[in-house]
Amino acid sequence: MAKAMQLNTMGRKLLLEKAHVEGIRYYDVYRREGGYRSVEKALKTMTQEEIVEEVKKSGLRGRGGAGFPAGMKWGFIAKPEGVPRHLVCNADESEPGTFKDRYLMEFIPHLLIEGLIVASYALGSNATYIYIRGEYAWIPDILEQAIAEAKANGFLGKNILGTGFDCEIYVQRGAGAYICGEETALIESLEGKRGNPRIKPPFPAIKGVWGRPTVVNNVETLAAVVPIINEGGEEYAKIGVGKSTGTKLISACGNINKPGVYEIDMTISVEEFIYSDEYCGGIPNGKRLKACIPGGSSVPILPANLLLKTAKGETRLMNYESLSDGGFATGSMMGSGGFIVLDEDQCVVRNTYSLARFYRHESCGQCSPCREGTGWMEKVLLRLEKGEGKISDIDLLWDIQSKIEGNTICPLGDAASWPVAAAIRHFRDEFEWHVTHAAEAQTRNYGLAHYADPIHVPV
Amino acid sequence: MVQFSEEKLTKVKEIIARYPDGKQKSALLPLLHLAQDNFGGWLSADTMDYVASLLQIEPIEVYEVATFYSMYNTKPVGKYVFEVCQTGPCMLNGSDNIIAYISQTLGIKVGETTADGLFTLKTAECLGACGYAPMMQLGKHYREHLTKDKVDAIISECRTAAAANN
Numbered sequence: 001m002a003k004a005m006q007l008n009t010m011g012r013k014l015l016l017e018k019a020h021v022e023g024i025r026y027y028d029v030y031r032r033e034g035g036y037r038s039v040e041k042a043l044k045t046m047t048q049e050e051i052v053e054e055v056k057k058s059g060l061r062g063r064g065g066a067g068f069p070a071g072m073k074w075g076f077i078a079k080p081e082g083v084p085r086h087l088v089c090n091a092d093e094s095e096p097g098t099f100k101d102r103y104l105m106e107f108i109p110h111l112l113i114e115g116l117i118v119a120s121y122a123l124g125s126n127a128t129y130i131y132i133r134g135e136y137a138w139i140p141d142i143l144e145q146a147i148a149e150a151k152a153n154g155f156l157g158k159n160i161l162g163t164g165f166d167c168e169i170y171v172q173r174g175a176g177a178y179i180c181g182e183e184t185a186l187i188e189s190l191e192g193k194r195g196n197p198r199i200k201p202p203f204p205a206i207k208g209v210w211g212r213p214t215v216v217n218n219v220e221t222l223a224a225v226v227p228i229i230n231e232g233g234e235e236y237a238k239i240g241v242g243k244s245t246g247t248k249l250i251s252a253c254g255n256i257n258k259p260g261v262y263e264i265d266m267t268i269s270v271e272e273f274i275y276s277d278e279y280c281g282g283i284p285n286g287k288r289l290k291a292c293i294p295g296g297s298s299v300p301i302l303p304a305n306l307l308l309k310t311a312k313g314e315t316r317l318m319n320y321e322s323l324s325d326g327g328f329a330t331g332s333m334m335g336s337g338g339f340i341v342l343d344e345d346q347c348v349v350r351n352t353y354s355l356a357r358f359y360r361h362e363s364c365g366q367c368s369p370c371r372e373g374t375g376w377m378e379k380v381l382l383r384l385e386k387g388e389g390k391i392s393d394i395d396l397l398w399d400i401q402s403k404i405e406g407n408t409i410c411p412l413g414d415a416a417s418w419p420v421a422a423a424i425r426h427f428r429d430e431f432e433w434h435v436t437h438a439a440e441a442q443t444r445n446y447g448l449a450h451y452a453d454p455i456h457v458p459v
Numbered sequence: 460m461v462q463f464s465e466e467k468l469t470k471v472k473e474i475i476a477r478y479p480d481g482k483q484k485s486a487l488l489p490l491l492h493l494a495q496d497n498f499g500g501w502l503s504a505d506t507m508d509y510v511a512s513l514l515q516i517e518p519i520e521v522y523e524v525a526t527f528y529s530m531y532n533t534k535p536v537g538k539y540v541f542e543v544c545q546t547g548p549c550m551l552n553g554s555d556n557i558i559a560y561i562s563q564t565l566g567i568k569v570g571e572t573t574a575d576g577l578f579t580l581k582t583a584e585c586l587g588a589c590g591y592a593p594m595m596q597l598g599k600h601y602r603e604h605l606t607k608d609k610v611d612a613i614i615s616e617c618r619t620a621a622a623a624n625n
Binding site: 084 | 477479482485486487488489491492514516523524529530531545546548550551552583584585586587588589591596598
């Protein structure tokens, strides 16, 4: 019975089903295809509490990377008398490997606006902000046009649908800072300051933008509110498996035949996702899979053998629980859904160096373990990559990352440490080879080695 | 002296009105984008002081923000700025070769501007186009799936556009 249900929902699209309908970017087509029904249903027939309850029932988890239950986050918002509250949409998509929110905003912007209106009503936000990364410079025009169309049709502005609810949505561009994807840094940036994360508590739900209660949610999370309201939280929760309910957008890149954004229900296997023609379409030139970073650059890299099967020998699935099965020792994370594939000719040392350089560049500089540590990791990794490293450098790297993790105000420190730790954990011999075969390492890569060999599962 | 046109000043007012009364500093990032686009592609001290005066905040509040965010140029740049992504997924798809090729073709190193003031080459960290790698930002838009041929075409496109504008 459970199996049959799974088959029924297989391949179900809730967000991108209509993304390729011609003209869906514009209000008339979007509305004709059933758009804005959730606003009518929510504002006319539901209370704020009922909406929050539906989102809780749906099991929707934050799609930005942390996976925190969205309904619970909404439930935390403080409601002091006479103090305005705000919803802020986090469109500062900057985690390497992640480009799903961009896709959603470019192709089906009204879905986000629709979700924002429902969420604004549920949270009591009369002024809602979309904070979008500055480099997506052409997307604010698309969003502002969608907002203007929604307003012209009575879904935004004063007294929406005659319900007495007022709401405006504003788009604000960032200016090139990964850290502003962290919600308190985003709030600082929205206030016109450097993106330095705040110490929590107080959490934004109590004291957010301008000291007011604020909820910050990712683009995909807010878009998912639309099908949750249309179909009901319980129906939404039937899709997927366990605590991985609904669908998830995965942005796939690296060495695959069909890079792009895919909507999956979280029951398919990692192997199917990589090799099926419906998704990544396999690896170019018949090369073999070496490694994968399955959830954006911050999550642990896994060698092929641990990616496709868990350490227990079970098929690994594309969902929160399965991807993290085994903890950091043998598992990884769903993260933001940025799926990066490395073929047999890629160098893990070089890839780790590239990511370390990224985190050094993006550290805001507030906490010394992160500010200094990310720079040290970059330098040591470059030394190893260039064949100028020592064996003790590998232990030094391990030591540095372990002293950043958990010792910073925000999770950027952890995000910088995890990729380095996982690379050493699983690919230590490749790092050692860069030292012991320094000259050779400058002319060729380590290759696949034993990274795809089946792992012996103790009985 | 730097000064926005009346039309731009109307836009400035519209932006400030998005935020609660007294919270006009929130308009700083959008105003710095507007100023950079309007005053030669970079933010001089004069430009930053002007933005501070528009928002009634101290100049230092503008400087500390302008120097924090990578999209604000605090030094002059060429008319066309090539910002090539070099992070993880782009690196896996050959961004290093693209950077080297642009550098060689234009005869400048990363961070430099050509003598004619037309081109600046910069590297950028993840621009969120990992599936369309290698890629770069050029002005408001992305140029994706870069190859040497595409780079050549983009360079001549810029030269043609620059010649037409002169």
